[in-house]
Amino acid sequence: EAEARREAQLVGMRLEEEARETAHVKAKEVLATTIQRLAPDYTVETAVSIVDLPSDDMKGRIIGREGRNIRALEQHTGVDLIVDDTPEAVLISAYDPYRREIARLALGKLIADGRIHPARIEEVVAKVKQEMEQHIKEEGEKACFEVGVHGLHPELVKLVGRMKYRTSYGQNCLQHSKEVAWLAGMMAAEIGVDAKLAKRMGLLHDIGKALTHEQEGSHPELSLQVLSKYGESPQIINAALCGHENVEPETIEAVLTEAADGISAARPGARRDVLESYIKRLAKLEEIAMSYKGVEMCYAIQAGRELRIMTKADQISDLDAHQLAKDISKRIEAEMQYPGHIKVIVIRETRAVEVAK
Structure with missing residues (x-):
């Protein structure tokens, strides 16, 4: 009986080993088959978008008198607009692809329309933000359809x-x-x-x-x-x-x-660690600023060397704005590690609107 039990154990162990081997081979087969069947063409995202211009004369109009247009665009979209000697193109730099796309679409509309001034910029950016919500819904539906969910x-x-x-x-x-x-x-x-x-x-x-x-x-x-x-x-x-x-x-x-x-x-080339740590640093900067009362919007620009903060004028006075800049700077120093300096700019805008009848 003991002999039969020992033999049964040996057979059991051998069968288990064979099953494990077979499972391993089958798993490799399944993976190899599926990876071969899916061959997506894909490039790693960058932090820059390019907008083509009809001519180099357009650059002056985008900048505006004393830079007022470019300032308005940067303020309303939260991106860096780079107008350099690249022929017939301007660069939009931002770590957030959503903001970058809003800026790209808004700039495209402004160039096509030809009217470029701060009030028009504000109006076009607001319109593009509304359109983006519909576009996002369509992208979601398209993805679900492609995958079959x-x-x-x-x-x-x-x-x-x-x-x-x-x-x-x-x-x-x-x-x-x-x-x-x-x-x-x-x-x-x-x-x-x-x-x-x-x-x-x-x-x-x-x-x-x-x-x-x-x-x-x-x-x-x-x-x-x-x-x-x-x-x-x-x-x-x-x-x-x-x-x-x-x-x-x-x-x-x-x-x-x-x-x-x-x-x-x-997959080789699918991801990049350096870009992620840079994005996390910029997101952390914005998170710190947004945690304060009275802050409406904030944007980390210039590759994280500048933090622009828009405040609610009814909640923050001019004196509070100075104090807020000081508090945020101290908190950034205490909580973050970064090379060089970070400039914290607090903007408090008051608008008085009356209608002449």
């Missing part, structure tokens, strides 16, 4: 579209999420599990990144909040938290999503 809450569709204007280590978040959805879906189909669920998990796994600039909290926490709020299933929420917060995957589809996430991010 249906039945998302309209607000989630908008957040998917907003990921087009977010980057992670220089990799576009929407492109990355679509890649993860495609890879997870293909791997699920190869091994015979729910491909639709895997695609949904892939598309929504980084949804919190669409909110990181506006709301406090890490992107896994924000993913948890929005997915719960808009009625996604516990499996989808689990997949979004896998790989973060030490959460273990509860389904095979979640394991595949985590693997697909790793494949998309680890």
Whole structure:
């Protein structure tokens, strides 16, 4: 009996070893097949957009008398406008792709229209911001259609579209999420599990990144909040938290999503660490300024060497503005590490409007 038991144990161990080997080979096969089937062409995002001009004469009109037009454009969009000797082009520099796109579209409209002055700039930028909301919704719908994910809450569709204007280590978040959805879906189909669920998990796994600039909290926490709020299933929420917060995957589809996430991010040339640390530094600067009462908007420009803060005139007096600049400077010194100096500019604008009848 003891002999038979020992033989049974040996057979069991051999079968287990064979199963492990077979699983390893099968996993490699599945990965190789799916990676070959998905060949996205993609370049790392930069922090600069180029606007073509009809002629070099337009540069003078963009700058305006004593630089008033270029100042108004920079103030309303929060970007750096670089007008140099590049023939028939101006450069828009900003770490936030959303702001950069608003500035690019607004400048294009102003150039086409020909009327360029501070009041018109303010009007066009406000109009472009409204149009961008519709554009973001359309981008979200397009992404869902491309991937084959249906039945998302309209607000989630908008957040998917907003990921087009977010980057992670220089990799576009929407492109990355679509890649993860495609890879997870293909791997699920190869091994015979729910491909639709895997695609949904892939598309929504980084949804919190669409909110990181506006709301406090890490992107896994924000993913948890929005997915719960808009009625996604516990499996989808689990997949979004896998790989973060030490959460273990509860389904095979979640394991595949985590693997697909790793494949998309680890592709050579997909990400850049230096750009991410630069973006985080600029975001931290803006976060510090926005935490003070009476601050309406703030923009970190000149590669983070200048912080412009617009205040609410009814909440902050001229004396308060001086004190605010001093407080923010001290806090930046205490909380951040940076080379050189950072200039903190607090702007308090008072507008008195009356209508002559």
